[in-house]
Amino acid sequence: MDALLFLVFAAIAVGCAINLVLxxxxxxxxxxxxxxxxxxxxxxxxxxxxxxxxxxxxxxxGAIMVLFTFVIMLLNAxxxxxxxxxxxxxxxxxxxxxxxxxxxxxxxxxxxxSADVVKFGAFTAGPLEIGRALFTRYLLPFEVTSVLILIxxxxxxVLARKEI
Amino acid sequence: xxxxLPLPAQVPLSWYLILSVILFxxxxxxxxxxxxxxxxFMCIELMLNAVNLTFIAFSHQLKxxxxxxxxxxVMVVAAAEAAVGLAIILTVFxxxxxxxxDEVSSMKL
Numbered sequence: 001m002d003a004l005l006f007l008v009f010a011a012i013a014v015g016c017a018i019n020l021v022l023x024x025x026x027x028x029x030x031x032x033x034x035x036x037x038x039x040x041x042x043x044x045x046x047x048x049x050x051x052x053x054x055x056x057x058x059x060x061x062g063a064i065m066v067l068f069t070f071v072i073m074l075l076n077a078x079x080x081x082x083x084x085x086x087x088x089x090x091x092x093x094x095x096x097x098x099x100x101x102x103x104x105x106x107x108x109x110x111x112x113x114s115a116d117v118v119k120f121g122a123f124t125a126g127p128l129e130i131g132r133a134l135f136t137r138y139l140l141p142f143e144v145t146s147v148l149i150l151i152x153x154x155x156x157x158v159l160a161r162k163e164i
Numbered sequence: 165x166x167x168x169l170p171l172p173a174q175v176p177l178s179w180y181l182i183l184s185v186i187l188f189x190x191x192x193x194x195x196x197x198x199x200x201x202x203x204x205f206m207c208i209e210l211m212l213n214a215v216n217l218t219f220i221a222f223s224h225q226l227k228x229x230x231x232x233x234x235x236x237x238v239m240v241v242a243a244a245e246a247a248v249g250l251a252i253i254l255t256v257f258x259x260x261x262x263x264x265x266d267e268v269s270s271m272k273l
Contacts, residue, residue: 002173002174002175003171003172003174004171006175006180007171010179010183013183013187014183014186014187014190017186017187017190017210018190020190020194020203020206020207020210021197021207026200026202026203026206029203029206030206033206033209033210036187036210036213037213040216043180043183043217044217044220046175047223047224048224049220049223049224049232052220052232052235052236052239055236055239056216056239059243060209060213060239060242064209064243064246067246067247067250068205068206068246068250071202071250071253072202074254075202075254075263077200077202077263080198080200080264089197090197093193093196094193097192097196098189100189100192101185101186101189104181104182104188104189105185105186108181108182108185109178109181109182112177112181114176114178116176116177116178116225117175117176117177118175118177118180118221118224119174120174122224122227123223123224123227125223125229125232129229129232130229130232130233130236133229133230133233134233134236138233141237145237145240148240148241148244149240149243152244152247152248153247155248156247156248156250156251159248159252159254159255160251160255
């Protein structure tokens with residue numbers, strides 16, 4: 001059952017990711033990205049990351065993607081007119097990217113012991129565990145993050161002013 | 165429940181890592197090959213998500229909550245980055261009326 005769920009949602013994630021790259025209209029790409037994030041949330045649940053799965057759906061698939069679609073609609077962004085790139089650069093980039101994928105997959109397959117299996121329910125990181133670690137060992141990064149968000153708000157406001 | 169296919173009962177850790185590699189490379193391909201600045205930005209988000217999957221897979225494997233926290237911080241930084249990045253995209257569009265990355269290759273207007 002675990003393997004079936006993994007395969008179904010991994011297939012959805014990869015299909016949506018490839019669709020994201022192939023679509024010419026940004027709105028289609030945004031919807032594909034929502035599909036990737038939703039299926040990744042299910043995979044997080046399979047890995048025991050309950051809190052992260054909820055945050056993935058609320059923050060990523062909710063807030064960030066709404067921001068993206070808002071900007072796409074505000075700018076009235078249409079489909080790309082010109083074909084994506086020159087043939088030569090595509091011909092150089094794709095084999096290199098496939099090589100990167102091959103090397104990564106090779107190391108992932110060989111460097112992890114084959115006895116390492118993901119057992120559903122063997123580990124859960126719910127809000128209790130996350131909160132306990134976040135407010136003890138990771139308190140300083142957590143506080144620094146609040147400063148980062150403040151700077152991001154200020155930067156966005158400054159950039160969105162009229163005279164720039 | 166008996167499955168018709170010869171599937172393992174439990175998924176090896178390497179499958180999650182390979183899925184993460186595939187998603188990351190797809191995002192990198194879109195980053196390099198697409199022209200629309202918004203699509204390029206979405207490909208960056210895809211790469212961040214791929215790395216998050218690795219963090220959470222290793223967190224499960226090592227039975228430690230730290231990987232989940234790293235993924236959490238990545239999400240927070242991605243949210244901040246999306247806000248600033250989209251504001252930059254708005255400013256670029258206001259000044260140049262284009263979303264093609266090749267047409268904003270020079271710093272001067």
